Amino acid sequence: xxxxxxxxxxxxxxxxxxxxxxxxxxxxxxxxxxxxxxxxxxxxxxxxxxxxxxxxxxxxxxxxxxxxxxxxxxxxxxxxxxxxxxxxxxxxxxxxxxxxxxxxxxxxxxxxxxxxxxxxxxxxxxxxxxxxxxxxxxxxxxxxxxxxxxxxxxxxxxxxxxxxxxxxxxxxxxxxxxxxxxxxxxxxxxxxxxxxxxxxxxxxxxxxxxxxxxxxxxxxxxxxxxxxxxxxxxxxxxxxxxxxxxxxxxxxxxxxxxxxxxxxxxxxxxxxxxxxxxxxxxxxxxxxxxxxxxxxxxxxxxxxxxxxxxxxxxxxxxxxxxxxxxxxxxxxxxxxxxxxxxxxxxxxxxxxxxxxxxxxxxxxxxxxxxxxxxxxxxxxxxxxxxxxxxxxxxxxxxxxxxxxxxxxxxxxxxxxxxxxxxxxxxxxxxxxxxxxxxxxxxxxxxxxx
Numbered sequence: 213x214x215x216x217x218x219x220x221x222x223x224x225x226x227x228x229x230x231x232x233x234x235x236x237x238x239x240x241x242x243x244x245x246x247x248x249x250x251x252x253x254x255x256x257x258x259x260x261x262x263x264x265x266x267x268x269x270x271x272x273x274x275x276x277x278x279x280x281x282x283x284x285x286x287x288x289x290x291x292x293x294x295x296x297x298x299x300x301x302x303x304x305x306x307x308x309x310x311x312x313x314x315x316x317x318x319x320x321x322x323x324x325x326x327x328x329x330x331x332x333x334x335x336x337x338x339x340x341x342x343x344x345x346x347x348x349x350x351x352x353x354x355x356x357x358x359x360x361x362x363x364x365x366x367x368x369x370x371x372x373x374x375x376x377x378x379x380x381x382x383x384x385x386x387x388x389x390x391x392x393x394x395x396x397x398x399x400x401x402x403x404x405x406x407x408x409x410x411x412x413x414x415x416x417x418x419x420x421x422x423x424x425x426x427x428x429x430x431x432x433x434x435x436x437x438x439x440x441x442x443x444x445x446x447x448x449x450x451x452x453x454x455x456x457x458x459x460x461x462x463x464x465x466x467x468x469x470x471x472x473x474x475x476x477x478x479x480x481x482x483x484x485x486x487x488x489x490x491x492x493x494x495x496x497x498x499x500x501x502x503x504x505x506x507x508x509x510x511x512x513x514x515x516x517x518x519x520x521x522x523x524x525x526x527x528x529x530x531x532x533x534x535x536x537x538x539x540x541x542x543x544x545x546x547x548x549x550x551x552x553x554x555x556x557x558x559x560x561x562x563x564x565x566x567x568x569x570x571x572x573x574x575x576x577x578x579x580x581x582x583x584x585x586x587x588x589x590x591x592x593x594x595x596x597x598x599x600x601x602x603x604x605x606x607x608x609x610x611x612x613x614x615x616x617x618x619x620x621x622x623x624x625x626x627x628x629x630x631x632x633x634x635x636x637x638x639x640x641x642x643x644x645x646x647x648x649x650x651x652x653x654x655x656x657x658x659x660x661x
Contacts, residue, residue, distance in 0.1 A: 218259055227266055234260045312338050312365045319361050320354065321501050321536075324494035334358075334486050338365045344437050346422075346458040346481045349488030352537030355459040358488065359418040368455060371415030374408045378424040386425050387445075391432060394446025409442060412454045420459035423472045430477050437480060463487075491539065492531040499528055501536060505543050515556075517547055522560035530568060542568050607653035609634070614650050 221230035237256050307315070313335035320331060337345055345362065347355045356375065363373045378386050392407020408417055422430070436442040437456055444450045460467065464485055467473035491498060502519070509515045519527070532538045546558045549566055586605075593600050613634060614626055621629070630638030630646045638646035 215255065215259070218263075222263060222266070227263055231260065231263050234263060307365060309335050315365060316358070316361060319357060320488075321504055322494060322497045323500060324489065324497055327489055327494060327497075330486050330488075334362070337484060338362055339367060340484075341366055341368055341455050343484060344456045344458065344481050346460070346464060346485045347488060348460045348462065348464060348485065350490045350535055351461055352535030353488035353490060354536055355461075355488060356418060356420060359416070359457045359459065362457060363416040363418075363455075366416070366455070368415050372412050373416050373418070374412035375418045375420070376408050377420045379421040383426050387429050387432070390419070390429060391442055391444050391450075392447075393444065407444065409436065409452050409454055410450070414453055416455045416457060418457045418459065421461065422458045423460045423462050423467050427474060430474060434477050434480060490532075491535045492533075495528060498530075498532070498539065499524070501539060502527060502543065505540065509547065515547070515551070517550065517556055517558065519558045520560060523558050523563050526560060526563055532568075538568070603652075606636075607649040610636070610646055610649035611653035614646075 218230050218233055221227075221233065234256055313332055316331045316335055317328065320327065322328060322331075334345075337343065345359075347358055349355055359375075360373055363369060376386075376390060381389055388405055388407070390408050392405045392410055395403050419425075419433070432442050433456065436452060436454070440453060441449050441451055458481065462472070464473060464478060464482070468475060468478045502524070506517055506519075509517055527539075534541075545566060546562060549562055550556065550558050553562075555562075589604075590600055593604065597603065613630070614623065617626065627638035627644065627646065630636050630644075634646070636644075636646045636649070638644045
């Protein structure tokens with residue numbers, strides 16, 4: 213309906229009315245994580261560019277004075293309101309959504325379908341330059357690199373990109389480093405501190421480990437996001453034009469549950485949250501990264517290095533708890549050791565002599581989160597619904613196993629392996645205990661929906 217209305221205005225020659233109507237629609241809120249709203253937004257953007265270009269062409273070919281806001285001239289009917297508009301030329305240097313997506317994908321070095329979907333959604337967010345973004349993922353998944361690439365792809369790219377990691381600061385210092393302070397505003401404050409917000413004016417500010425900050429800092433940030441204003445010690449209320457990108461290695465929902473993020477803050481950013489998955493959940497990307505690393509080594513340092521099949525097999529199956537940062541550092545170590553031995557091949561013997569340093573992965577953290585969730589569900593469980601484990605937990609696990617575990621395995625393979633993996637027989641097909649549990653969970657879920 214809206215497209216028809218805009219098209220009708222264009223056909224009538226009321227280009228500025230059409231331009232104003234498109235802009236009015238674009239000023240509305242769009243949740244770009246949803247494909248339907250993305251399509252509407254992109255269609256409006258395309259119409260805006262087309263109409264703007266038509267206006268510009270008419271200005272050049274008819275009366276130049278109209279560019280200064282004159283009411284009418286040949287072929288273009290003016291808006292009913294008095295307006296001044298200087299349509300811009302189509303900028304051939306601006307990247308398309310697809311080009312932005314490809315840049316993000318190249319940075320991520322992934323072929324994982326779910327991750328690619330995340331990057332596609334993220335590409336649409338790039339030019340929502342006043343909207344906050346939250347990127348979450350384990351250490352080493354590339355949060356800071358992704359934030360910098362978002363800045364480089366956006367219309368703010370000519371302005372500063374500033375970065376702060378709350379984990380590297382004391383709680384008292386986070387506020388000062390972030391928002392700045394006037395000399396004498398508190399004890400031992402002897403000089404003005406500009407603050408990252410002011411330093412990033414017009415550009416982008418990436419705040420990593422936001423879960424390590426304080427409620428006061430997040431409250432000030434919420435005002436900055438909502439009203440483009442913040443409080444600075446000794447200076448009072450300040451105005452700022454900055455895009456905020458947040459990072460955390462904890463799932464935002466867990467942060468709320470553990471009182472490390474306020475609900476109002478969470479609700480403000482929840483429509484623009486993007487997860488960077490760990491390598492252990494996208495192991496097919498390990499070989500992609502290894503190939504890129506070796507190719508980059510050849511191009512930049514003229515070093516030709518290869519891995520033998522056993523070494524490659526080890527690296528591709530290892531969990532890499534520190535993710536890409538961990539893998540990159542380890543490859544650097546192996547290359548260095550191999551060159552010292554005058555070898556251009558990384559062998560399994562080299563790996564066994566220099567095994568990856570084992571550090572605790574996030575498994576224990578995820579396990580403790582699961583324990584808390586199971587306890588919470590247990591406390592809410594109504595015995596009238598049956599037995600907590602046999603009637604709720606086990607069917608839920610059976611469904612997760614069949615529907616989501618190892619997408620590369622067929623259902624028949626999963627049924628055969630169920631006894632070994634879950635301890636529940638699945639070999640008797642429709643008569644098996646596994647299928648009984650699965651169908652129970654599926655029917656309950658469909659009745660809820």
